[in-house]
Amino acid sequence: MNYxxxxxxxxxxxxxxxxxxxxxxKSSAYDVAFDGYDTPIIDTVIAKLxxxxxxxxxxxxxxxxxxxxxxxxxxxxEGKVAGAAGHIKNWEGCNIRECIKKVYTGPVTVxxxxxxxxxxxxxxxxxxDALDAVVVTIGTGVGGGIIxxxxxxxxxxxxxxxxxxxxxxxxGKRCSCGNRGCYEQYASTTALVxxxxxxxxxxxxxxxxxxxxxxxxxxxxxxxxxxxxxDEILDKWIGYVADxxxxxxxxxxxxxxxxxxxxxxxxxxxxxxxRVKVLNRIMPTYAKTVTIEAATLGNAAGMVGAxxxxxxxxxxxxxx
Numbered sequence: 001m002n003y004x005x006x007x008x009x010x011x012x013x014x015x016x017x018x019x020x021x022x023x024x025x026k027s028s029a030y031d032v033a034f035d036g037y038d039t040p041i042i043d044t045v046i047a048k049l050x051x052x053x054x055x056x057x058x059x060x061x062x063x064x065x066x067x068x069x070x071x072x073x074x075x076x077x078e079g080k081v082a083g084a085a086g087h088i089k090n091w092e093g094c095n096i097r098e099c100i101k102k103v104y105t106g107p108v109t110v111x112x113x114x115x116x117x118x119x120x121x122x123x124x125x126x127x128x129d130a131l132d133a134v135v136v137t138i139g140t141g142v143g144g145g146i147i148x149x150x151x152x153x154x155x156x157x158x159x160x161x162x163x164x165x166x167x168x169x170x171x172g173k174r175c176s177c178g179n180r181g182c183y184e185q186y187a188s189t190t191a192l193v194x195x196x197x198x199x200x201x202x203x204x205x206x207x208x209x210x211x212x213x214x215x216x217x218x219x220x221x222x223x224x225x226x227x228x229x230x231d232e233i234l235d236k237w238i239g240y241v242a243d244x245x246x247x248x249x250x251x252x253x254x255x256x257x258x259x260x261x262x263x264x265x266x267x268x269x270x271x272x273x274x275r276v277k278v279l280n281r282i283m284p285t286y287a288k289t290v291t292i293e294a295a296t297l298g299n300a301a302g303m304v305g306a307x308x309x310x311x312x313x314x315x316x317x318x319x320x
Contacts, residue, residue, distance in 0.1 A: 001062055001063065001064045002017050002018065002019050002020075002025070002062070002063065002064065003017075003018050003019070003020070003063060003064050003065050003066065003067060003307040003310060003311070004016070004017060004018070004049070004052075004053075004058075004063055004065075004066045004067070004307075005017075005018045005024070005066075005067050005068075005069070005302070005303025005304060005306045005307045006045065006049065006066060006067070006068045006069065006303065006306065007068075007069040007070075007113065007116070007302030007303045007306065008032070008041060008045060008068065008069065008070040008071060008096075008113075009032075009071050009113065009302075010032075010033065010071050010088055010140070011031065011032065011033050012029045012030060012031060012032060013029070013030050013032050013041070013044065013045050013048060014027060014028070014029045014030075014299065014302065014303060015027060015028055015029075015030070015048060015049060015052045015303075016028070016300070016303045017056065017058070018067075018303055018304055018307040020064075020311065021124075022120070022123050022124035022304050022307070022308065024300050024303060024304060026056055027300075027303065028048075028052055028055075030044065030048040031044075032044045032045070036089070037088055037089040037090050037091070038089075038090075040090035040091070040094065041088065041090065041091055041094070042094050042096060042099050045096075045099075045100075046099060046100070046102075046103060049100070049103070049104075050103065060104055060105070060106065063104070063106055064106070064107070064311075064314075065106050065107035065108065065109070065307075065310040065311070065314040066100060066104055066106065066107070066108045066109075066310065067108075067109050067111075067116075067303075067305075067306030067307040067308070067309055067310030067311075067314070068096055068097070068100065068108065068109065068110040068111070068306050069111060069112070069113045069116035069117075069302035069303065069305060069306040070096055070110055070111070070112065070113060071084075071088070071091075071112075071113050072084040072088070072091060072092070072112070073112070073162070074096075074110055074111055074112040074115075076109075076110065076111050076112075076154050078095065078097070079095060079096055079097025079098065079108065079109070079110035080093065080094060080095040080096060080097065080098070080110070081093060081094045081095075081096065096110045097109070097110050107310060107314030108310075108314070109306070109309050109310040109313055109314050110306075111152075111154075111305070111306060111309050112143070112145075112161060113137075113143065113302050114135070114137050114143030114144050114145045114161055114163070115145040115152050115154070115161050115305070116145070116301065116302045116303075116304075116305030116306045116308075116309065117135050117137055117143075117145055117260055117295065117297070117301040117302060117305055118133065118134070118135035118144070118145025118146065118147055118152060118161070118305065119145065119147075119152055119304075119305035119306075119308045119309055120297050120300070120301040120302070120303075120304035120305030120308060121133070121135050121258050121295055121296065121297060121301065121305075122147050122150075122308075123304065123305070123308045124297070124304065125258070125295065125296040125297045125301070126256065126258050126293055126294075126295060126296040127147065127255075127256045127258055130147065130254070130255045130256045131147075131149055131150050131255065132147060132148055132149065132252065132253065132254045132255050132256075133146075133147040133254050133255060133256040133257070133258065134146050134147070134163075134248055134249075134252055134254045134256075134257050134258070135147075135257075135258045135259075135260060135295060136163055136245065136248070136257065136258070136259055136260065137259075137260040137261045137295075138187065138188060138189055138241070138259060138260070138261035138263055138264070139188065139189050139190075139261040139262060139263075140188060140189065140190050141164045141184045141188050141190070142163055142164035142183055142184035142187050142188050142244075143161065143162075143163060143164055144161050144162075144163030144164070144248075145161050145305075146161055146252060146254075147254070148252065152309070163183065163244070163248065164182060164183050164184030164187075164188070165177050165179065165182045165183065165184065166182070166183055166244070166247070167179065167180070167181045167182060167183075168181060168182075168183050168186060168187075168240070168243050168244055168247070169181035169185075169186065172185060172186070173185040173186070183244040186237075186240035186243075186244075187237070187240045187241040187243075187244050189216075189217040189261065189262065189263055191237065191240070192217060192220060192233075192234070192237045192263075193215055193216060193217065193220070195233050195236070195237060196209070196215055196220055196230065196233055197215055199229060199230075199233055200215070204229050205227055205229055205230055206226070206227045206229075206230075208223040208226045208227045208230065209223050209230070217262055217263050218262065220234065221234075221263070221266050221269050221270070224269050225269075234269070235273070238270065238273055238274050238277060239277055241274055241277075242274055242277035242278045242281055243281070245257060245274075245278045245281075245292075246278055246281035246282050249278070249282050249286050249290055250282060250283070250286065253286060253289075253290075254290060255289065255290065255291065256290070256291050256293070257278075257290060257291070257292045257293075258293055258294065258295040258296070259271060259274070259292070259293070259294055259295060260294075260295035260301065264294040264295055265294070267294065271292075271293065271294050274292070275292045278292055279292075
């Protein structure tokens with residue numbers, strides 16, 4: 001018998017069959033933002049879950065459980081969205097677990113997507129067998145999951161791991177969470193794109209980049225090495241990422257730090273210079289013991305980690 005992993009993001013929901021060893025079978029992705037969230041995400045998820053099961057001839061009694069990875073601040077104990085920082089309409093307050101239980105009566109667990117990514121890497125990825133690890137996901141924002149003594153750190157309300165929202169710049173940029181100077185305001189791919197667009201608008205860059213509307217992390221890294229000022233911006237941004245990682249390493253002393261998100265594919269232009277900067281920022285004892293690499297599981301991490309959490313805690317959730 002298999003599990004179903006569901007990874008709910010801000011633009012897509014991915015649904016896949018995952019076995020007890022972390023291998024992903026058939027999977028599909030569906031749009032959840034097709035009408036600007038007028039249709040609540042959870043309604044789309046329930047409809048597509050039924051569609052996925054029908055297409056793959058899965059009966060409910062063939063499943064051992066459903067693990068859900070979800071964007072936002074997730075109350076793991078209740079299985080609901082505790083906060084969404086105002087990013088997604090009709091999402092905050094949604095009780096994901098309760099809604100899925102209306103159509104599937106077996107074990108259902110819900111956890112934040114970055115925490116699920118960390119669990120997946122610990123189970124079958126780059127942090128396998130590490131007692132202490134941190135997985136940082138860099139994209140539109142910055143998320144993360146913390147493994148401490150082989151367990152995911154959930155905190156009191158199940159929402160630990162908001163790595164994007166500790167302060168690295170006093171009185172810095174205003175963040176969507178209401179604070180100033182948050183890590184994700186400087187270390188996210190969104191922050192990098194903003195820095196590059198500002199420089200382009202000021203006329204400081206050569207014509208090595210597309211128009212402003214087409215600038216993203218991929219096009220920036222493709223243009224790297226062809227414009228001195230662009231390289232300086234990229235180096236400054238990598239420095240911001242390193243600033244936060246140094247603090248995280250000093251606090252948690254992980255054996256492994258893994259970087260996820262699309263930019264993690266840039267080994268020579270991002271991961272390697274980032275590693276150098278971080279090692280130069282941390283105390284020698286930490287530098288001798290920590291490994292800094294790209295995450296390994298890519299888009300499957302959310303589904304795999306959600307199922308791992310369901311395997312470990314699904315039955316306990318049913319008895320609560």
